[in-house]
Every structure is written in structure tokens, then in C-alpha cells.
Amino acid sequence: MNQPITQQPGLAPPATDFQMTVNPLMPRGVPRAWSSGLLQCFDDIPSCLIGFFFHPCHQCCIASDMGESCCVPMCLPGPLISMRALHRGRHNVQGSLLNDCCTSIFCGWCAGCQLAREVQGIKSGRIQA
Template sequence: MAHVVVTQQPTMGRQMLLGPVHGHRDWDSGLLSCCSDCKSLISTWCCLTCAICNVSTRAGECMCMPWFVPGGLIALRARIRTLGGIQGSICGDCIAMSFCGLCAICQMQRELEAMGL
């Protein structure tokens, strides 16, 4: 019986990237398209806490994550972009959440609806 001695481990080119780094599409609706979906607009305006918890849960995170993780809303927006293959950057997410937070939350709700989540 012959023994084979392995002197070098086989290498496999691990390719983990599933899509383009910068995404392959735009958001389903614009940042300022709040009036196109009255349901998300009203829920965000009347109960912001409920809207944020809803977005977080639908994106697969704990509903409390945006409240207890520093920068949680920015991370949540980045997660939705990643899940949907949406073009953008963390810098853009930060700007949207800082200057148009309610509109950005409405946009995330519309996007999750369009993605079927």
C-alpha cells in the first residue's frame, strides 16, 4: 500500500463577492418621493418609532437595533442597499439620514415593499 504525502495544500480561488461592489441598480423610488406612498408617509409621520422598528425587522435586524447601536439607522440603510444591490455609499447614506431622515425612512419602507420584504 503506497502512502501519498501532501506537501502543499490545494488552493482554491475563493470568490465571495456576489454582486458588484457599488450595486447594479438605483433605489426603486427617489428620496423625496414620500407622497407616492401615503402609507409609509403617514406611518413615519405619526409614529416614527413604529416605522423604524418595522423597517429594522423587515430588513432582518432586531427591532431595537437602530435605537441601541450608534449609527444604527445609517447601518440599516446600508443593509437595505446591500440586500437590494442598490448603488450608493455609506457617505451617501449618512447624508440622507442626517439631512432628510424622515424621507430616507419612507424611502427604505418603499424599497422593502418593492423587494417583497
């Protein structure tokens, strides 16, 4: 008598035990909040002034501080969205891509200044990465 085929020939049998894989590139633990609020520009007035009057240059400086090419803001559409998402992923910061998009589109200067404060705080050791 023929047995029913439970799997395709040449494929490994389905796993019966649940095995959790850990991605070493993703941070572990509970995501932390941003170190400063979106509207806390008075915490770093020089950065906010540079971000307001020289927005493209400010984004280039942020990209460089993040270890990326300073050309990233000039080559990508929506560079601030990308840089915020990259920073959140690297440093386990709360948020979502949709939040990054809305924040960057509707309050770009403030979002850039918040990201600059965060990156500078990590570089100086004030913020635990």
C-alpha cells in the same frame, strides 16, 4: 557562493499568477438605482405619515421587515444609516456610506420612507432583488 534571500524562511513563495477571488456574499453585476426617489412620499402616503409621526416605531417596523431585530433602531447609534447600508449591500443598490450618512442626517424621514418602500417592494415581489 551565497544566494540572496528572496523570501522569509517558512513563508510560501509569492504568487506569480493573478488569481481573482469572488466573494459569494457580495452581489455581482452593475448596482441598480433605488426603486423610488427620496422625495416620492406620495407613492406611499401611509408609510410617510407613520414615518413622520411615529419615527422610532417606523424604524422598528423597517428593521423587522428586513429580517433584523426590531430592537436594532433602539440599540444602534444612527440606525437608519446602518439599515440603508445593509440594504444596499444585500440588494446591490447604488450609493455609498457617505451618501447614506448625509441622507439619513439631513432628510431622515424621507430616507426612512424610501427604505420602507424599497423593502416592501422586495417583499411583495414588485422589485427584483
